[in-house]
Amino acid sequence: MRRSLAKDPATYSTDPEIEETKVPFLPARRHVQKSHILAACGQTAPIDWASGGLQACGILLPSLDPSTPQDQLHEIESNAGLCKIGEATYSEVFSAQWRYVPRTRYDKFNSKKGAKGERLMQVALKIIPFGNSSVKSGTGESQTTLRDLYQEIGATLALSRLSERERGKLQEARMQVKMPLKPKERELGANFVKAFRVCICQGPLPDPLLRAWDRWKSEYPDLCENIRPDYYPPSQLFAVFVLEMGGETLENALVSTWKEARSIIRQLALSMALAERNNRFEHRDLHWGNIMVTRYSSNLTFLYQLPPTGSRLKSTLISIPSYKVRCTIIDYTLSRLHIDNDANDATSKPSSYDPSNNVFYVALKDESLFQGEGDIQFDVYRQMRTCAKNNWEGFHPHTNVLWLTYVLQKILTTKSPAIRDELMAVAESKLGPAFENVSVDVKRAASQEVLRRWMREFAQCESSSQVLQCAMLDLYKS
Secondary structure: OOOOOOOOOOOOOOOOOOOOOOEEEEEEOOOOOOHHHHHOOOOOEEEEHHHHHHHHHHHEEOOOOOOOOOHHHHHHHHHOEEEEEEEEEOOOEOOOOOOOOOOOOOOOOEEEEHHHEEEEEEEEEEEEEEOOOOOOOEEEEEEHHHHHHHHHHHHHHHHHHHHHHHHHHHHHHHHHHOOOOOOOEEOOOOOOOOOOEEEEEOOOOOOHHHHHHHHHHHOOOOOOOOOOOOOOOOOOOOEEEEEEOOEEEEOOOOOOHHHHHHHHHHHHEEEHHHHHHHHHEEEOOOOOOOOOEEOOOOOOOEEEEEEEOEEEOOOOEEEEEOEEEEEEEOOOOEEEEEOOHHHHHOOOOOOOHHHHOOOEOOOOOOOOHHOOOOOOHHHHHHHHHHHHOOOOOOOOOHHHHHHHHHHHHHHHHHOOOOOOOOOHHHHHHOOHHHOOOOOOOHHHHHHHHHHHHHHHHOOOOOHHHHHHHOOOOOOOOO
């Protein structure tokens, strides 16, 4: 899978109200029709781009005179925040302004005041062509199938809602004990990307997006591998995911200390553990291009629920230092999860609907996925298949551990050497008084053995919840 890029960070607010991602009734389906895709987005017909343009999706564009020269169009649209920020195998990713009424602590500071008291938010637009077997995607690959798109829509909306509900629970828990959040404390709860809207559109890509695409190609010719998306017919369908901005990919992010690295691993593991418990979730493609990183100017702390373990029978609140980094998990193209539809979500249920087995997943049958070489990412796909034994509908939480181990290894081997040196110092601090008067070489060898033991403990966990108990993450205090 190719990786998408993003640039701008997400930030938070102090508004106490909660506004959930709207999730329609989503039954798992083996045979998906266009009407099912539309219903998942709350639509009965596609938005006609030819008549409504991007504004019909809620995107804000500057008013332009038809006689405006092309070079001025580019400048005006770029200054208004419309730009391409990345591309992937099946999608183009843009950034644009979105009119939004923020009612969460999570959104308000990520927006700015516009006219008439409205708030303007910079969002990411992930645009996926689908449903036309006679037209290829931008890479020359076949377009996303209806079933795979339905799965990604369901996963995106469900995990966004999971994060928001978790934040609500954390706020309630603090209110019950009369401990309001501190000024630099945020009830993060989970790090899954927030979805503001998913909509289905039809027609050729609007001109403002093509101009943004051209600017990207001009500025980043080495990164622009997709074909210019001006060849789609009037009947072409697109899914438009309106998502929060999450920063830059972990692959490109600066991570220079073990504290920063541990903060990222903690955030990922806490989020995955929550989704495992609530949705029996597996990401199945958590490479470092699907982890976005935002860097802050101040050291916030993040509030989560630590799951019960051993003698701890209940979940406990935990506030962890961010060390000025926050990650966001994106792209559920290959994911597996159970979606627990609320009773009031249902308007009509298919006769085959089984609420206890409402599993969304993708059968990973493309052999090329398991034949890659040259990066440990490709080893993880093969390890994942061994773990799942080709039963892709089943729940195998160890696949999440495989990806968390991959992320840890990537950080330790490709980021600043200071990270491993700092981790070695932490391992040395655990040796105890017996090693106070030994030689440097003996102490170093013992520290390396501690580090190897920590790595084995991490990799052998059965689930993300077990990863949280690893000594390396230092989350469970006696």
